Amino acid sequence: MGKTRRSGGDVREALTDEDLVPGAHPESELFARIYSALAPAVLGYFTARGVDDPEALMQDVFLSVLPRVGGITGGVAGLRTFVFSVAHARAVDYYRRIERRPRNVDYDPLLDTRAVPSAEAEALVRNGQTDAHLLIEALKPEQRDVLMLRIVGELSVEDVATVLGKTPGAVKQLQRRGLKALRELVSEGVMA
Template structure:
């Protein structure tokens, strides 16, 4: 009998290993269940990584993942790991594109309100970034990747190691150091730059 491991969620969006068994659902229904169960976490991962349009990038991930659902092993855990492997690759690609083609913005003197809060502070408020996102953004990139995949992606240490191409020991060390750095920033009352 197949396992009924859950995706970590409960309610109508819960996804079980039984849902992924061939023939358990019609293809559109299966895709809808997978999307409902994993899309919020993927958007959260992209938002935490500072992607400009997290919803668009999330849709790109699912366009890549859904045709391969039948070939993914490991049930819900394997599917989640695969989805976040693709998501992580999309983030890396996104930032490579951004670095190659910086965005140019025309100067508009009517929008220049530098006498008030700094332009950086205003931009962060407009993008809706929270203090937590700002603090996580101050971490080293590898620590940030590990924490985002572990917390937002709800991946195990082994799964994060597979996504990032690292050993489980390295992932644990990066997680420990990242959490320690965040604790120190919060306890010292240091606000993010």
């Protein structure tokens, strides 16, 4: 069993295909290994997607995935693809619910985004130090989904195609166009 070093010096056991062989570990230990290996990426995916409670959605994903672990094929790569398929579906469901039922929020002048940006904020944009979330949000939804699954989820082109129900060629095009759009957004911010 290999160990992998995470940020901050944290060392965790890496999940291997052998770990997923039936009977290799007691069920509770297997679930703990899967959760430890994949939960940070799923949490990052939901955070990058801007959901209100990424931890709750992440827990929901693992509650759905863990009972089905025995039926998943393809080793760790197959498991990762399945986990992000469920995560993507949860994110889509989340935004569908939001669209159907607008949130009621008390007015808070500190949260009012209609204000003109400060001179400091404009200077940061001119220097190319833009907020990554704003850049990602400026992309088309399909481009954003592809880039988030490829970068945050660390999925292959084929796995992203499976998650989104697209061909690998379509995923490559969306990735290329998304990266091009990000470069143009950054260039416009620097040139402004």
